[in-house]
Amino acid sequence: MNAFPVLATERLILREIISEDTPEVFGIFSDPKVMLYYDTEALTEPKQALEVIARFTDRHHKELGIRWGITLKQSGKVLGTCGLIWKPHNHSAVLGYDLAAGFWGKGIMAEALKPVLTYAFDHEVNRVEAMTHLANTASQKVLTRLGFRAEGILRDYFYFKGKFFDLNCFSLLRTDLETKSLKPG
Numbered sequence: 121m122n123a124f125p126v127l128a129t130e131r132l133i134l135r136e137i138i139s140e141d142t143p144e145v146f147g148i149f150s151d152p153k154v155m156l157y158y159d160t161e162a163l164t165e166p167k168q169a170l171e172v173i174a175r176f177t178d179r180h181h182k183e184l185g186i187r188w189g190i191t192l193k194q195s196g197k198v199l200g201t202c203g204l205i206w207k208p209h210n211h212s213a214v215l216g217y218d219l220a221a222g223f224w225g226k227g228i229m230a231e232a233l234k235p236v237l238t239y240a241f242d243h244e245v246n247r248v249e250a251m252t253h254l255a256n257t258a259s260q261k262v263l264t265r266l267g268f269r270a271e272g273i274l275r276d277y278f279y280f281k282g283k284f285f286d287l288n289c290f291s292l293l294r295t296d297l298e299t300k301s302l303k304p305g
């Protein structure tokens with residue numbers, strides 16, 4: 121297994137999420153505002169956050185994906201997470217991300233995702249895809265600002281609490297970057 125890649129931007133360090141980050145991870149995934157458009161329940165106990173961290177670690181060890189903890193350079197505390205699930209057969213990856221609500225609106229996620237996308241395209245990925253709930257305009261803005269294109273609607277794509285939901289599918293191809301810079305910052 122490769123060492124965990126640490127990524128840096130002007131304001132941020134993206135690093136491995138470890139058990140000591142449990143309080144911050146619990147804070148993020150127990151917040152109904154963060155979980156509003158997810159197909160899973162908000163966490164109710166810190167030990168569930170420890171399980172989430174263990175899943176991220178296991179995924180990395182098995183080379184199925186990678187999830188970074190987003191930290192501010194000054195504090196080192198995890199204020200969000202982002203990552204990729206590899207689909208090596210198709211040279212593609214699925215992007216996911218979430219930020220503690222207290223840090224929304226400062227352009228942090230777009231800043232964090234730039235080196236993540238560069239990392240993907242440097243590791244044999246040709247296509248990165250992201251799916252968002254139709255009402256999740258904040259997420260769609262982040263993707264559009266990074267150069268992702270909306271591909272269309274995946275009908276009844278996920279099922280949660282007895283209901284099906286449509287999702288918007290976005291993608292960024294390696295060739296899209298020819299006209300777009302993903303330099304950190």
Ligand SMILES: CC(C)(COP(=O)(O)OP(=O)(O)OC[C@H]1O[C@@H](n2cnc3c(N)ncnc32)[C@H](O)[C@@H]1OP(=O)(O)O)[C@@H](O)C(=O)NCCC(=O)NCCS
Nearest residue numbers: 154217218219224225226227228229230251252258259261
């Ligand atoms: C989606 C998300 C990562 C955006 O990150 P961010 O760093 O706040 O993004 P930005 O600062 O670029 O802001 C993007 C948009 O979020 C919205 N936004 C900003 N601050 C907000 C706030 N305090 N409350 C609600 N929405 C806010 C605005 O529409 C903003 O667009 P604008 O810049 O044109 O005004 C973040 O909102 C989040 O973690 N949401 C919950 C988890 C989630 O939905 N993840 C994605 C699943 S597909």
